[in-house]
Amino acid sequence: MSTFASSDPKTALMNQVRQEAAVQNARQLVEKLNEHCFERCIPKPGSSLSKGEETCFSQCMEKYMGAWNTVSRQYIGRIQKEAGSMGGTSL
């Protein structure tokens, strides 16, 4: 967190806002990963996580993050296109 120690108060404030936004974003992704992959990979919870469940979990996480990236590209491309056609209200 050394970035907060910036002597310039304006920069310090902006850094804190950015940092908190990033934490919030990561937290939400973790929550969704857990929700989806638990549902998909562990239909019947046993007494411990099996090897197969673990493999499924890591593949599921990669897949979810891949979907996140695809959605992100597609969504941002779309809103940029629409903003452009509406006379340049920029993002």
Next chain:
Amino acid sequence: MDSLVSGSSLPVDPSKLSDNDKKEIQQFVVNETQKARIQQSIHSLTDMCFRKCITSRISSGSLDRNEESCTQNCVDRYMDANHTILKKLEEMRTLG
């Protein structure tokens, strides 16, 4: 993570900021808010489209071609649906 929240007082005394700084921060907050809103939409779209498009047994870490194009269509059709609703509401407003 707690360290961020527990010391929740801002690192800045607002009275020490110049008018220019205040203006810049205001614009920054507007931009960050919009970014956060977009990011929020991406989270909920991913949630929804993953449910709809990744339906077969998970056996690899990457999206296959069908899953990829389904996800892209999912985003586009959601946006179409959104526009359809807005258009319809606008129609109802002007007619009613």
